[in-house]
Amino acid sequence: MDSSLLTQVVFGCQALEYRICRLCVNNMESDLSSFNIDAPRWDQCTFLGRVKHFFNITDPRTVFASEQELDWAKAVVEKSRMGLVPPGTQVEQLLYAKKLYDSAFHPDTGEKMNVIGRMSFQVPGGMIITGFMLQFYRTMPAVIFWQWVNQSFNALVNYTNRNAASPTSVRQMALSYFTATTTAVATAVGMNMWTKRAPPLVGRWVPFAAVAAANCVNIPMMRQQELIQGICVKDRDQNELGCSQRAAAVGITQVVISRITMAAPGMILLPVIMERLERLRMMKKVRVLHAPLQVLLCGCFKLPVSYLEPELQDTIKAKYGEQVLFAYFNKGL
Structure with a gap:
């Protein structure tokens, strides 16, 4: 084969490979832009999935993460929630950032918690x-x-x-x-x-x-x-019942x-x-x-609606009829 033709073939293949790689990267970045960082990593409908989830967020090794790492994790999580994932970010980095974030920041306020209380x-x-x-x-x-x-x-x-x-x-x-x-x-x-x-x-x-x-x-x-005040109970679709x-x-x-x-x-x-x-x-x-x-x-735990207060049962039946059989609530840790 002529050397010039061979050179053209090589460069053509390299250009094609480059375009394919860029296409893969662009697809990955577009996928990451819609990546739901708050979605559980494991299936929370199974016992093993819940165990893995809580082992992940209570991993003692995260106690030794530096302040810079924690601040980086918070920035990554907040950007991901807005769909602004930095170019070149890997899924593993997002998952690790979420792990650090969950271990150190309050889920309601977003404030950094003291080390001993985490x-x-x-x-x-x-x-x-x-x-x-x-x-x-x-x-x-x-x-x-x-x-x-x-x-x-x-x-x-x-x-x-x-x-x-x-x-x-x-x-x-x-x-x-x-x-x-x-x-x-x-x-x-x-x-x-x-x-x-x-x-x-x-x-x-x-x-x-x-x-x-x-x-x-x-x-x-x-x-x-x-x-004294009661806690919020919901149906399986997270609609508040009272x-x-x-x-x-x-x-x-x-x-x-x-x-x-x-x-x-x-x-x-x-x-x-x-x-x-x-x-x-x-x-x-x-x-x-x-x-x-x-x-x-x-x-997450559930209760039969029939166990709730009579007035709350009446409210649920008036709004949803007999469709709601169980009420779900957070029992706390």
Whole structure:
């Protein structure tokens, strides 16, 4: 083949390849301009999808993201919402930006949250505090101090993740913090005195009893406005049906039970494990490692419409007839 002809063929192929690449890039950019960055990455109709979603937004590694990274993530998310995705942006970058944004910025106000109060700090923060509560349970000052630290941590988390649509007053939060701390300390101190003559393992379960008692007081106190005013219930198409106090009561009850249930495995089983480990000769020699080991080892709902208030049932039936069988509401975290 003639060299000039070969050259033309090569350059022609390169030009064609370039045009195809540019066409692909342009298509990708046009697709990204309509990319819904707020759409869940995984199917929220399945349990596994919801688990992946919450693991993603509570990833502890995002705690170490720099201020520059967080500001970049917020800018990317806001531009994407307006359909102004910067040229050359990849889908992976958008998803990562949304992950950082969800981990650090309040969903209602868009304000950057303090590090300790972020949900992404719950795993390391909870591990540390729970580990020390389980380790230092023998002396009264240690019990009081770590129960106070735990309730202060909970209060900061509740304040940081407060519902901006239904704000909690400073007085209400202070009262909730005081009652929860008092309940936790009183339960821990009282049970510590009661279990002095009990087997050592029973004493190790005192922190769990204190945490459970505090949750039974703290959450209803913090969300008492929901019990008074009710919470919004919707149909499956997200149309508002009204406000229900019964739905609020069900939601708060479930949150209390779930909080206690989530704490149970670590705070009930871990003391049994530590009780056995501390009998080993090696563990007796390295008591300084007991606390770090303890820390290391810690590691939408619907209601039938018939359950709602009679007046709310009448309102729903008058507007929608018998079509709406279930009402959906956010029970909270």
